[in-house]
Amino acid sequence: MDLSLRYVRLETHPTARSRARATCDIPAGRCVLAVEPLTTSLIPEEKGRRCDACHVIGSKFKQLLKCSRCASFWYCSPQCQERQWKEHHRKLCRSYNRFISHSNFQALAAAQRVDAILLAQVIPLVFPDDNFTWPPADPSPSVGTFIDLIAKDTGLPIDMLPPLNFGKKNVPRDIVSSLFSRFGNNNFLLHSHLTSYAHGVYPLSSRLFNHSCWPNCATRYIIKSGAPVMMEIVALRDITEGEEITIPYADPALPYDIRQTALQMNYGFTCTCALCTLQRDIGQFPPPPVNQEERSRLEYEICTFALPSTRPAGVPAASTPELLTKLPRTLYPLLNSTYLPDISEQFSKASHEGQYSTALSVGRTLLALYTVLYPPNFPQIGMHALELAKTAWNSVVTQDEGSSSPVDQPGTKKDARLYLIIARGILENFGPEGDEGGPLEEIRVLQELLDEAERT
Numbered sequence: 001m002d003l004s005l006r007y008v009r010l011e012t013h014p015t016a017r018s019r020a021r022a023t024c025d026i027p028a029g030r031c032v033l034a035v036e037p038l039t040t041s042l043i044p045e046e047k048g049r050r051c052d053a054c055h056v057i058g059s060k061f062k063q064l065l066k067c068s069r070c071a072s073f074w075y076c077s078p079q080c081q082e083r084q085w086k087e088h089h090r091k092l093c094r095s096y097n098r099f100i101s102h103s104n105f106q107a108l109a110a111a112q113r114v115d116a117i118l119l120a121q122v123i124p125l126v127f128p129d130d131n132f133t134w135p136p137a138d139p140s141p142s143v144g145t146f147i148d149l150i151a152k153d154t155g156l157p158i159d160m161l162p163p164l165n166f167g168k169k170n171v172p173r174d175i176v177s178s179l180f181s182r183f184g185n186n187n188f189l190l191h192s193h194l195t196s197y198a199h200g201v202y203p204l205s206s207r208l209f210n211h212s213c214w215p216n217c218a219t220r221y222i223i224k225s226g227a228p229v230m231m232e233i234v235a236l237r238d239i240t241e242g243e244e245i246t247i248p249y250a251d252p253a254l255p256y257d258i259r260q261t262a263l264q265m266n267y268g269f270t271c272t273c274a275l276c277t278l279q280r281d282i283g284q285f286p287p288p289p290v291n292q293e294e295r296s297r298l299e300y301e302i303c304t305f306a307l308p309s310t311r312p313a314g315v316p317a318a319s320t321p322e323l324l325t326k327l328p329r330t331l332y333p334l335l336n337s338t339y340l341p342d343i344s345e346q347f348s349k350a351s352h353e354g355q356y357s358t359a360l361s362v363g364r365t366l367l368a369l370y371t372v373l374y375p376p377n378f379p380q381i382g383m384h385a386l387e388l389a390k391t392a393w394n395s396v397v398t399q400d401e402g403s404s405s406p407v408d409q410p411g412t413k414k415d416a417r418l419y420l421i422i423a424r425g426i427l428e429n430f431g432p433e434g435d436e437g438g439p440l441e442e443i444r445v446l447q448e449l450l451d452e453a454e455r456t
């Protein structure tokens, strides 16, 4: 495996086998590495909506072509169809529908079904000539890296998978088992504008990057017509030479216990990152107050405490959860595991129903919590700030009649501008990704509307 990479080098790690270290100082926003997939698979809801090869969305101007034999794969062009045909579809086409309608497949949980499809697509890549010997003879660099990934028991007995007999011969069970043991802890969820739409195997990223709940990098996916979907590892903040490069395997805003259980179950390790260490030392957060007045006071205080830190310009991004360390204990009830899901739901409901004052007051508290719980420049903070900017603008144009309590006021153009500055700083750092349009385009349009409103 060639790991002579520009920004990262691999070195041994006492418990995680190895880790990726920065070979030089890396500025925030820099793409540390771009990685090709070994294979990807759309989630069922996206089948027929996107090209199975390059993932562009079909439209009435660019209608997708259905595979005329299996009628289960769609392509935006004959080139994409040909590329996928050569990779795996020539082996899968005839048996794909039998495979996914088999009772064993139907009995699998959703995530296991995706792994089963990825496995079926990987086998023709590992054994293009149906020469089933282990280890495979003369693997491509990507297959070689895949074989080199950490193997773990997936907890799913192999006889629960549908038979894998795509080539002329049946795939030997021990080979299926060896390949399948690399799934589960090595698959990525592909997203566009932070909405998941596919799963994929990116062996080089799996081989290189360990997890942290306070990561210095995040993954983005580049969807380009006719090209494989590239995974890019983007620096969230300035990284110094020698620092370990990490990405999040789980959402850092999930409660500590849930993160630890998921990481242990799916990847077999206990996370000891800076966020986990701090949260473990703090222990359980007390429940939020039932009294509404008391609750509003805490919400007001957390906004005053955290929101100045979301201003991107000139504020160096912390490499440790600085805000959580400094958070007054009196505000801990707002970090209780019940509170964040509760206000997220309130925010979505109020903004969808046009209750802009409520949405803005709840959304502001949510932004404060995200700022405390997520590492600096984490894209979720930027996406939420953009939602707040749009809500403030909608409130302005519909002249929403909100109450006049200190935390519950109708939005103003000034609010919209402020949230837009936060959103732009973070999302421009994260960079263009996913489908066409999306948050960067929305920022541009809203900025134009605000500038226009200023002029008139």
Ligand SMILES: C[S@@+](CC[C@H](N)C(=O)[O-])C[C@H]1O[C@@H](n2cnc3c(N)ncnc32)[C@H](O)[C@@H]1O
Binding pocket: 015, 016, 017, 018, 019, 149, 150, 185, 186, 205, 206, 207, 208, 209, 210, 211, 212, 266, 267, 268, 269, 270, 271, 272
């Ligand atoms: C996708 S691989 C990452 C690359 C891996 N370190 C290697 O050398 O191939 C995931 C595995 O790495 C290990 N790992 C990743 N992050 C870790 C962490 N923060 N602490 C301990 N082990 C970790 C676990 O064994 C996990 O199942």
